[in-house]
Amino acid sequence: MILKHYIISATILCAAAGANLKAQTASPRGADSLAPTGHWSAYQAGSAQLPPMGWNSWNAFFTEIDEEKLLGSAQRILATGLAEKGYRFINIDDGWWLKRRSSDGRIIIRADKFPSARGRKGTPSFRPLTDKLHAMGLKAGIYSDLGRNSCSQAYSEGPAQLPEGSMAEREVGLYGHSDQDIRLYFVDWGFDAIKVDGCGIRAFAPDSERVLSGQFRAFPPLIDQHSLTRSDIPAVRALFWDINQSLAKYNPDGDYMLSLCIWGSANVRSWGKDVGSISRTSDDIAPEWGRMLTNFDSAVSRALYAHPGGWNDPDMLFIGKGDFDANHLTEARSHFTLWAMMNAPLFIGADLRTTPQALLDIFGNEELIALNQDAAGNQATIAFDTDGFQILVKTLANGDKAVALFNRGPSTVDAVLTADHLKFRTDRAVTLQDLWTGTKSNFTREMKLQVAPRETRVFRAKGDHLLADGLYLSEQPGVVNPAVDGVMEPQPDPNIYRSIPGWRGTRGIGERPMYAGWGGAMADATPYNQALVIAGQSFASGLGILANSRLEIRNQGFTRFTAKVGVDDSALDGNQTVRFFLYGDGKLIASTPPMRRGAPAQPLEVSIKEVAIIELVARADGVKGNAVPVTWGEAALRY
Numbered sequence: 001m002i003l004k005h006y007i008i009s010a011t012i013l014c015a016a017a018g019a020n021l022k023a024q025t026a027s028p029r030g031a032d033s034l035a036p037t038g039h040w041s042a043y044q045a046g047s048a049q050l051p052p053m054g055w056n057s058w059n060a061f062f063t064e065i066d067e068e069k070l071l072g073s074a075q076r077i078l079a080t081g082l083a084e085k086g087y088r089f090i091n092i093d094d095g096w097w098l099k100r101r102s103s104d105g106r107i108i109i110r111a112d113k114f115p116s117a118r119g120r121k122g123t124p125s126f127r128p129l130t131d132k133l134h135a136m137g138l139k140a141g142i143y144s145d146l147g148r149n150s151c152s153q154a155y156s157e158g159p160a161q162l163p164e165g166s167m168a169e170r171e172v173g174l175y176g177h178s179d180q181d182i183r184l185y186f187v188d189w190g191f192d193a194i195k196v197d198g199c200g201i202r203a204f205a206p207d208s209e210r211v212l213s214g215q216f217r218a219f220p221p222l223i224d225q226h227s228l229t230r231s232d233i234p235a236v237r238a239l240f241w242d243i244n245q246s247l248a249k250y251n252p253d254g255d256y257m258l259s260l261c262i263w264g265s266a267n268v269r270s271w272g273k274d275v276g277s278i279s280r281t282s283d284d285i286a287p288e289w290g291r292m293l294t295n296f297d298s299a300v301s302r303a304l305y306a307h308p309g310g311w312n313d314p315d316m317l318f319i320g321k322g323d324f325d326a327n328h329l330t331e332a333r334s335h336f337t338l339w340a341m342m343n344a345p346l347f348i349g350a351d352l353r354t355t356p357q358a359l360l361d362i363f364g365n366e367e368l369i370a371l372n373q374d375a376a377g378n379q380a381t382i383a384f385d386t387d388g389f390q391i392l393v394k395t396l397a398n399g400d401k402a403v404a405l406f407n408r409g410p411s412t413v414d415a416v417l418t419a420d421h422l423k424f425r426t427d428r429a430v431t432l433q434d435l436w437t438g439t440k441s442n443f444t445r446e447m448k449l450q451v452a453p454r455e456t457r458v459f460r461a462k463g464d465h466l467l468a469d470g471l472y473l474s475e476q477p478g479v480v481n482p483a484v485d486g487v488m489e490p491q492p493d494p495n496i497y498r499s500i501p502g503w504r505g506t507r508g509i510g511e512r513p514m515y516a517g518w519g520g521a522m523a524d525a526t527p528y529n530q531a532l533v534i535a536g537q538s539f540a541s542g543l544g545i546l547a548n549s550r551l552e553i554r555n556q557g558f559t560r561f562t563a564k565v566g567v568d569d570s571a572l573d574g575n576q577t578v579r580f581f582l583y584g585d586g587k588l589i590a591s592t593p594p595m596r597r598g599a600p601a602q603p604l605e606v607s608i609k610e611v612a613i614i615e616l617v618a619r620a621d622g623v624k625g626n627a628v629p630v631t632w633g634e635a636a637l638r639y
C-alpha cells in the first residue's frame with residue numbers, strides 16, 4: 001500500500017523537482033556535480049576489464065633486476081602452466097634505468113643488466129625484450145615516476161642500480177617529459193603496461209636530506225603522506241591525467257594498462273577509478289602477517305570503488321617470503337584467497353626460478369583464479385566484521401556466491417556461517433564447495449565451521465537468493481560507481497590495521513592511520529561503518545553514502561529499481577534536510593520531499609525498463625556542519 005501511494009506522490013513531486021533541476025543543469029557543466037550525466041564515468045579505457053595478472057620484479061629483487069632474472073621468471077610462468085591460467089604481465093619495476101640523456105632527454109636503459117637492449121648505435125632499446133615476451137604470449141610492463149625522481153632514489157640505502165650521472169641525468173621520472181617517455185615506452189619499445197609511482201612528488205622537499213646534500217633537485221611535495229590536508233589533490237590528478245591522455249594517444253588499439261601507485265594518498269580512492277586501471281590503496285606490502293593485514297584493510301572496504309576497467313590494488317603478492325613462504329602455507333593461502341576475493345591484481349612477487357611447488361600450486365588454484373577473474377567484476381563485500389574475524393562475500397556472474405571466512409588472529413575460531421551472510425534464503429538448502437580441498441557440503445539456515453589461526457576458508461556457494469527477482473545493489477558493487485561520494489575533505493580510515501612498518505621498524509611514534517577513505521560509499525554499512533538504520537528501521541542490505549552524492553548504476557536487463565531511502569540515524573545533525581532523486585539515462589524519474597533524520601524511510605519503486613544508467617542523487621540543502629550519512633536501504637535492481 002505504502003509503495004503504491006508513494007509512486008503517485010513521487011510523480012507529483014517529479015514535476016517540482018524537475019523544474020528545480022532545470023535551473024541546476026542550466027548552469028555550466030561542472031558547476032553542479034550532482035546533475036545527472038546519463039553516463040558511466042569510471043575508467044573504461046585500457047585493457048583491465050578483469051583484474052590484471054602476472055609477475056612483477058620488485059618483491060623478489062627490489063632494484064637489482066636484470067634480464068636473466070626477468071626472463072627466468074617469464075619462462076617459469078610458461079613452463080608451470082601459470083601463463084595459461086591468466087598470468088600474462090611481466091612487469092619490470094624500479095632499477096632498470098641508467099639516466100636521461102642530456103642531448104635529447106631520452107631515457108637510457110641500464111644495458112649492462114639488460115644485454116638484449118644494447119643497440120648497435122649505442123642507444124639501448126627494450127624492443128628486443130618486449131618482442132621476446134610477446135613471442136612467448138606474454139605482456140610487458142615498465143615502471144616510472146610522476147615526479148623527476150623515483151622511489152629508490154628517495155629511499156634506497158645502497159647505490160644498487162640507481163640512475164647515474166649529473167643531477168639532470170638522474171632525473172628519470174615523467175615530470176616534464178611524460179609525453180616523450182610514454183611514446184618511447186609504448187610506441188618505440190612496445191610495452192603494454194606502466195606503473196607510475198609517486199615518490200618524485202612526495203619525497204624531495206627542499207628540506208629533505210637528499211636535497212640538502214645536493215643529490216637531487218627540490219620538488220615541493222604535492223603529496224604529504226602524514227597530513228591529508230596538505231596534498232594538492234587537483235595537481236596530482238592533473239599529472240595522472242596527462243599520462244592517461246598520452247597513453248590513449250600512443251595506444252590507439254586500447255591495449256594498455258595504467259597502474260597508479262600513490263598509496264591511497266591525495267584522496268585517490270575517489271578519483272583514481274576514473275583515471276587508471278589499478279590504483280594502490282596503501283604503502284608497500286611486506287612479507288609479514290601484520291603488514292598484509294594493513295594492505296588488505298586498505299582495500300577491503302572499498303568495494304564500491306572497483307569495477308571492470310579499474311580495480312583497487314592492495315599491492316603485489318608477497319607469497320614466497322617470510323610469513324608467506326613454503327613453511328607458512330596457511331598464511332600464503334590466506335593472502336592469495338583475500339586478494340582473489342577483493343579482485344586485486346594478482347601479481348606474483350616471487351623469484352619463480354626457485355619457487356617451491358607448494359607455492360606454485362597456490363598461484364595456480366584455478367577455482368580461486370576464477371573468483372578473481374569472474375566477469376561480473378564484483379569485489380567481495382564484508383558480511384561479518386570484527387577485529388579478529390571477518391566473512392567476505394562476492395556475487396559471481398552466474399549467481400553463485402564466493403564466501404571467505406578469514407581468521408586474522410592467533411586462536412581457532414568456531415564460526416557460524418549463515419544463509420543471511422550470503423543473502424540466500426534461510427529456508428532452502430545452500431551447497432558449499434571448499435575451494436582448497438574440493439570437499440562439498442550443504443546446510444540450511446546456518447553451518448558451523450572451524451577456522452584455524454590465520455586460516456581463510458573459502459567456498460563457492462549455491463543457494464536461492466533472498467530476492468527472488470533481482471539483486472541488491474550491495475551484492476553487485478561492480479555496477480555501482482560513486483561518481484560523487486560526498487566526501488569534502490579526505491579523512492584517515494581508522495579501520496586499518498596498524499602494523500610495524502618494515503622500513504622504519506619501531507622508530508618514531510608508531511603508525512597513525514593515514515590512508516584516506518573514511519566517509520566513502522559503503523556496501524551494507526554507513527560511510528562511517530555503522531549498521532544502516534533509518535528512523536529505527538534496520539537494513540541488512542543497502543548502500544551508505546554521504547550527501548551530497550551521486551551514484552551511477554549500470555543496468556543490464558533489470559526492469560525495476562526499488563529502495564527505501566532516508567537520512568541515516570547516525571547523522572549528527574538532526575536538522576539537516578536531504579532530498580533523494582532518481583534518474584534514468586539523465587532524466588528524472590522519482591524524488592522525495594526534503595527528509596530529516598528520524599523521518600521514516602521513503603519507499604521508491606520505479607520502472608527502469610530500457611534504462612542503461614540509473615543515477616541516485618542525495619542532495620542536502622546546504623551542508624552546514626557535519627556531512628550527512630544517507631541510506632539507500634534495500635536498494636535493488638529487479639526483473
Ligand code: GLA
Pocket residue numbers: 058093094150151152197261283284
Ligand atoms: C614504491 C612502490 C613499490 C615499488 C618501489 C620501487 O615504494 O610503492 O611498489 O615500486 O617504489 O622503488
